[in-house]
Amino acid sequence: MNKMNAILKLLLLATVTLLVSAQEWNNYQSLPESYRTHIDKALRDANKKFGGLHHVAYEKLLSTPKITDYNLYVNVRLIVTTCKKEPNKGFAHRDDCITQKPKTPWIDCLVCKKENGGELIDCARQVDVRSGRDIRKHCAYRTHGGATVLSQKSGNSKQELGCLGCV
Template identity: 30%
Template sequence: MAAGLLFLLCAAAVLFSSEAQDSYTELPGSYRQGVDLALEQLGSSHNVKLHFRFLRSVEKREHEGYMSAKLLYHHFYLKPTSCPKGTAISDSQRCSFRNDRPLMDCLVCYKTVEEQMEPSPPPYVHCIQKPRLTQDMRTKRLDYWNKLTYKTGSATTLALSSG
């Protein structure tokens, strides 16, 4: 009986792990670029000791700009794994999720042109452990997005009306 329960628990963990990886691969390429940027920044931080993997999207927004430009807003969770920091993304599928550490709550905002991330304006990346995210941080994240979309929209409107 106990062995059967343990088997079901392990099977559920594997299924949950594979679903998270599937959700990453199902993201459009432009959104995957933002997740990869957040993972890269976490990996370069000396405070972070574990490898993280994409868990799921919380919210996605797009703002159409001039020509083929888009502004993307992607709020998502990353989950720590059993692998040490520095594990290659291609090897991360073998890293199982850890349930004894909090999720990383991330937001990225950036501009793409023809599905490629642009360096200007610089991408905004904010990741923090979910329990530490404050209402003030949430407000600042949204303020950044609103300023970014307002600037882009007003510049496009001026460019179109001056011709």
């Protein structure tokens, strides 16, 4: 019975993980505060570089953000909107302002932690990012995990060929 409960819990966890990772966060207000904090940094940068007289707004996440003590990786797509900038409203996303201005490119912004511990905020036209941006190579990717099924050794002193952990 305990094995069955463990299997059901594992299946439930896997299902929830898949649902969360498959969800597209197209609504800025539905994002967790931890995401919005970093998206706002991207909005500030993109508004300075690309907005001109128009406001730049959040459009969607391009990948699932990774925000931990060791990792920071938030990649978003922003748009130049039809709304004029209003200095008293700042650079934050405005729900009243989500229509893309014609003939303006999508903006790909990345907020990440660098190897030296600093933070990188890079916003560029999405087409330029696809053709390669060397600056983004400065992002640090760290994995801090425990043992996985493939790295565990069995308590058996007699190892069989083909078993997990038999190397």
